[in-house]
Amino acid sequence: MDQAVTPNDFDFSHAGELGDRLFPLLNELRERDPVHWDEKSRCWIITRHADISDALYGRVPVSNLRLAQASISAIPRSQWAEKLPNLIKYSPYHITNMDPPNHTRMRGLLTKAFSRNVVEALRPYAQGIITGLMDKMRQPGEVEFADIALALPGNVILKLLGLPEEFYPRLRVWANDVMVGLGTPNPDAEWVIAADRAFAELTAAALPIIKNRRETPHRPDDFISSLVHAKDGKDGLSEDEIVGVLQVAVIAGHDTTANSMTLGIEKLARAPQAWAHMAAHPEQMMASVLELMRYSAMSTAQNRAVAHDFEWHGKQIRKGDTIFLMFAAGNRDPRAYANPEALDLSRPNDQSLTFGPGIHHCIGHLLAKMQLTEFFTALTANFSGARVLDDEVKFANILAFRAIPSLRMQFQPR
Numbered sequence: 001m002d003q004a005v006t007p008n009d010f011d012f013s014h015a016g017e018l019g020d021r022l023f024p025l026l027n028e029l030r031e032r033d034p035v036h037w038d039e040k041s042r043c044w045i046i047t048r049h050a051d052i053s054d055a056l057y058g059r060v061p062v063s064n065l066r067l068a069q070a071s072i073s074a075i076p077r078s079q080w081a082e083k084l085p086n087l088i089k090y091s092p093y094h095i096t097n098m099d100p101p102n103h104t105r106m107r108g109l110l111t112k113a114f115s116r117n118v119v120e121a122l123r124p125y126a127q128g129i130i131t132g133l134m135d136k137m138r139q140p141g142e143v144e145f146a147d148i149a150l151a152l153p154g155n156v157i158l159k160l161l162g163l164p165e166e167f168y169p170r171l172r173v174w175a176n177d178v179m180v181g182l183g184t185p186n187p188d189a190e191w192v193i194a195a196d197r198a199f200a201e202l203t204a205a206a207l208p209i210i211k212n213r214r215e216t217p218h219r220p221d222d223f224i225s226s227l228v229h230a231k232d233g234k235d236g237l238s239e240d241e242i243v244g245v246l247q248v249a250v251i252a253g254h255d256t257t258a259n260s261m262t263l264g265i266e267k268l269a270r271a272p273q274a275w276a277h278m279a280a281h282p283e284q285m286m287a288s289v290l291e292l293m294r295y296s297a298m299s300t301a302q303n304r305a306v307a308h309d310f311e312w313h314g315k316q317i318r319k320g321d322t323i324f325l326m327f328a329a330g331n332r333d334p335r336a337y338a339n340p341e342a343l344d345l346s347r348p349n350d351q352s353l354t355f356g357p358g359i360h361h362c363i364g365h366l367l368a369k370m371q372l373t374e375f376f377t378a379l380t381a382n383f384s385g386a387r388v389l390d391d392e393v394k395f396a397n398i399l400a401f402r403a404i405p406s407l408r409m410q411f412q413p414r
Contacts, residue, residue: 014397017397046324053358062307064096083196086203087199095248118222129151150258152257161206176255181195274343274345287346298403299356300328336351383411384412384413390407
């Protein structure tokens with residue numbers, strides 16, 4: 001008999017210790033108590049695909065105006081200005097923390113800047129990086145794949161934003177500090193302070209580039225130039241809004257893609273039939289990548305604030321409560337997917353929660369998909385398989401986006 005879920009199982013301040021044990025725990029909870037109050041994490045855990053979709057599409061009263069309760073409540077309000085000045089200043093300008101009508105305005109301007117043309121202009125650069133990575137992976141002996149995974153989106157995001165290569169070593173530090181501090185229920189105070197420090201460094205890096213783009217003609221294939229010059233009539237983005245966009249772009253624009261590569265290849269190495277399918281059907285790579293992302297569950301959860309009291313599955317949900325939408329559970333809900341525990345590269349993924357459908361659908365999804373399809377196409381064309389060398393795969397202590405910080409592998413060239 002499966003072990004029953006207990007409150008200690010969902011101590012999300014230690015999410016990394018769960019690893020893949022997260023899946024059976026969430027599966028059991030989804031069937032037993034789909035709207036579950038967790039006393040330790042002080043939040044509602046939502047696990048059914050339909051309920052998560054209702055929240056994402058605005059059919060239940062939840063809000064993205066969530067900073068105070070979900071993150072910085074670890075710091076007394078009287079100390080916010082002193083200890084969290086960057087979070088206080090810029091978090092309201094993060095599109096992930098907005099509701100309509102501000103969100104509608106910001107998304108419209110960002111969509112103009114983050115166009116398909118911008119993504120396609122980066123494709124040859126990404127292909128060049130991937131060619132170099134294939135050469136490194138072809139060397140005999142073990143490969144630290146976490147470094148390989150970071151190299152592609154890390155360099156692409158620096159290229160996209162015009163940041164110098166000297167910032168490359170800081171990318172993972174920034175991403176980890178922000179994800180731990182802002183993506184975990186009831187984070188420790190020092191975690192939130194570290195997230196603020198990461199945003200301070202990002203801001204210092206971004207401001208000179210923004211100034212440069214304001215003083216030069218618009219380049220449609222340049223993301224920051226497009227942000228600076230994006231207009232809807234006379235409306236444009238302020239400097240603080242652009243900084244907020246870049247803070248989110250740097251973190252979400254490289255870390256989630258690197259995590260998708262590492263989690264995906266760890267699963268793919270253990271599924272030779274899926275590897276062979278990807279090699280034989282490169283024209284279906286987008287569908288294969290989406291299924292690999294569903295199955296490996298990089299995108300684990302998103303939090304929301306409750307806008308006003310309502311009843312959900314017989315539970316009284318109160319204004320100000322925090323809810324966590326468990327994408328990892330919804331993407332394995334048998335009500336939405338046949339045989340959801342299987343990695344089935346032929347299945348349709350039009351209901352996938354991975355990129356957050358609804359009004360907050362990931363703006364950078366085209367960039368992520370371009371890199372992932374290019375990488376896995378090259379991977380399966382150049383190698384017949386791979387072996388995970390670690391006896392135990394260890395996960396980072398992050399809830400919102402699962403990550404494997406180290407993964408030793410060996411690849412079999414064709």
